[in-house]
Amino acid sequence: MLTIERYLTLYGRFASELGAGAAAEASIEQVAEALYCTERNAKLVLRKLTEEGFIEWKAGRGRGNRSHITFREDREKLLLDLSRQYAEDGEYNKAFHLLQTFGEGTAANEKFMEWMSGSFGFHKQLGKEADILRLPITRVIMTLDPAECVFSFDSHVIQQIFDKLVVLEENTGRILPGIAHDWECNEDATIWTFHLRKGVLFHDGTELTASDVVFTMERLRSGKLNSWIMRSLGKVEAVSNRIVRFHLNRPNWLFLKYACSNVMAILPSGLLGQSEELFWKRPVGTGPFQIEEWTSGRLLLGANVHYFQGRPHLDQVEIVPVPPNEALKGRMVTWQQLICDPKQQAVTVENGWIKLESKNVCTSMLSWNMQRKGPQQSELFRRIVDQLLDRKLMIRELEGYRYLPANGFFPESEPSTSVTPPNDTPIPPDELRKLIARHGFDQFPVTLCAHTVHSADAFWIQKQCMAYGIEVKVRIEGQETIHSVFDEVDVTFHSLVFPEDEVSLIESCEQDNSFLKRLMTPELSAWTIERFDEALAFKNSPDRMAIYAEIEERLRGEYQVLFLLHNRFYTDYHPTLKGVRINSLGWIDFKHIWRA
Structure with a gap:
């Protein structure tokens, strides 16, 4: 394969315009330069390529030849x-x-992605009764450590590998047994x-x-990104092999829901005697799937046949990170469609597809960096930008999963679809x-950062602000860098x-690496x-x-956070696919899927 890559390198350097079959001038010095090697090694490469029939090399003999x-x-066929x-x-x-190279x-890219789409979806392993689901994901897995997890997809995969003490039933809000089959607390919820x-x-x-x-x-609790969840813990003790007791420094009637969080997923004691670095290369949990392989190119999950909550129907799940630009250029179909069959007809109701909507939402917002000098330090400036962003217009123009203007974190707490803070009279255009001109807000450019998946939202906001003379520079960052540019x-x-x-x-508001905590003023953070x-401390x-409403009101009233939209999670699936459900993280739970 290295030989072919060298062939492609030389092809790109000397024959990209001529094409295969044409003779191109090329000196040994130029070949060595293209391959980043010595002239001696260049001659060896040319000899090998000639012997294997890839090229014909005619050395010029004599002066001027x-x-x-x-x-x-x-080239295209070889690439494919x-x-x-x-x-x-x-x-x-x-x-x-x-x-890419x-x-x-x-x-080649378009043809490869077309071929790839045919390899995604559900498959039966040849010679075995094994059900395999292969999914393309246009993001990378940053970590599978619950204590360090930030992104929702990472949390979703963690949920496949690990278990918690208890489980929150999404449709009813009930707390169900997980690793723990029973639990109790004292009168003031401190034990x-x-x-x-x-x-x-x-x-x-x-x-x-x-x-x-x-x-x-x-x-x-030892200095992790998610140590916030253990902030009130006094001590935790093993009363016996089957009983664990938490002693809290203050009442916490939500502690049972804390225990439902993927952040508190249970790890093996001592990480099975491995170092942190070694363990997280292939972590071990008790969940419905176990890691069979994890590289930068794919994550291969195998069914945990001994799972205490029942074996998954799938035998394997293969998750393949696809670079977003390659997926776009190759017009790759969505993973939602691929979980059924990439050869299915268009995803429409007329063709038998069913649209499933999650009851959970995500809420988009703008958080001003109150740690940095700039016009955002002016409450008037923040208020002006808030008014420039017509949420209903944003929904109409961007469409997709955006469905409701936001007045706070949760849609059920919305007093109305209005996004104007109470007692705040709109300013005429x-x-x-x-x-803006009087206060010089048109003299200072503002840098707006957004994740790659939010590019459309960021550029829409830029357009609205620029129309009123406020210069906005958009900075798009991926998962690897977005938390490092605060x-x-x-x-x-x-x-x-x-x-x-x-x-x-x-x-x-409490996680050390969260946008809200990192960007709000220290005084506001301490108050929240x-x-x-x-x-x-309240049971009801x-x-x-x-109290949450009071926090929302202050964030909204001071314009330190501009609540924008509530967004829904959807997936489309064909009736031949059973057990499809979207979890609260916006992804399909692998454990329950099966093919009729």
Whole structure:
């Protein structure tokens, strides 16, 4: 394969315009330069390519006689063949790298993605009764460590590999048994006791005990991104092999919901004697799927046949990260369609497809960087930008999953579809322009940061502001970099999902790497934490919700956060696919899917 890559390198350097079959002038010095090697090695490469029939090399002899190289193989065909071979070997990242490096000026990318689409979806393994689901995902998995997880897709995969003490039933809000089959707390919710099931096995066959729970919680509280969830923990103890007791420093009537969070997924004690680095290369949990392979090119999950909640119907799930630009250029169909059959007809009701809508939503917002100098330090400026963003117009123009203007974190708390803060009179458009000019807000460019998936929203906001003279520079960042640029941007567009409703809200304000906490003023951050502690002391939900409303009101009233839209999760599936359900993170749960 290295030989073919060298052939493609030389082809691109000398024959990209001439094509296969034509003779191109090429000196040994030029060949060595193209291959980044010595002239001696260049001669060896040319000899090998000649012996294998890829090229014909005619060395120029005598003064004034130039050397010529004839490329015999078609570049596009070679690219496709090698890319497919990489993909069939599970080395998808090599395939995409090859296409990105050598595919310019060819249709190789489009043809490869068309071929790939045919390999995605449901398949039966030849010679075995094995059901395999292969999905393309246009994002990378940043971590599978629950204590360090930030992104929703990472959390979704964590949910496939690990289990929690208890589970939040999404449709009813009930707390169901997980690793713990029973639990109780004292009168003021400062002591919580969990009784563990027998026979819960980690993927290596080790039985889970109370010591694994204690280890997990002690590790979680030790300076991790998600240590916020253990902030009130005094101590956690193993009363016996089957009983774990949490002692809290203050009342927390939400602690049972805390225990439903993927953040508190249970790890094996001591990480099975491995170092942190080694363990997280192939982590072991008790969940419905176990990791069979994890590389930069794919994640291969196999069914946990001993799963205590029932074996998954699928035998394998293969998740393939596809570069977003390659998916776009290749017009790759969505993973929602591929879970059924890439050869199905168009995704329409007329063709038998069913649209499934999640009851959970994510809420998009703008968070101003109050740690950075700039016009955003002016409440008037923040108020002006808030008014420039017509949420209903944003929904009409961008469409898609956007469905309701946001007045706060949760749609059910919306007093109306109006997004104008109470007692705030809208400023007429002409007056807005005068205010912007009078205060010099048109003199200072504002840098707006957004994740790649929110590009359309960011550029829409830019357009609205620019129409009134406010210069906005859009900075699009991927998962790998977006949390590292806080100090360099003035405002960030982001969205929050609420898989554990109230708990997720608290997390969004307390997690050290969250947009809300990092960008708001330290004084406001400390105040929100104090208010959350007050809320946790209330047993009844309406009392807690009243405090959350106060927090929302302050964020909204000071314009430190501009609530924008509530967004729905959808998927389309064909009736031949059974067990489809969208979880609160916006993804399909693999455990329940099966093919009729």
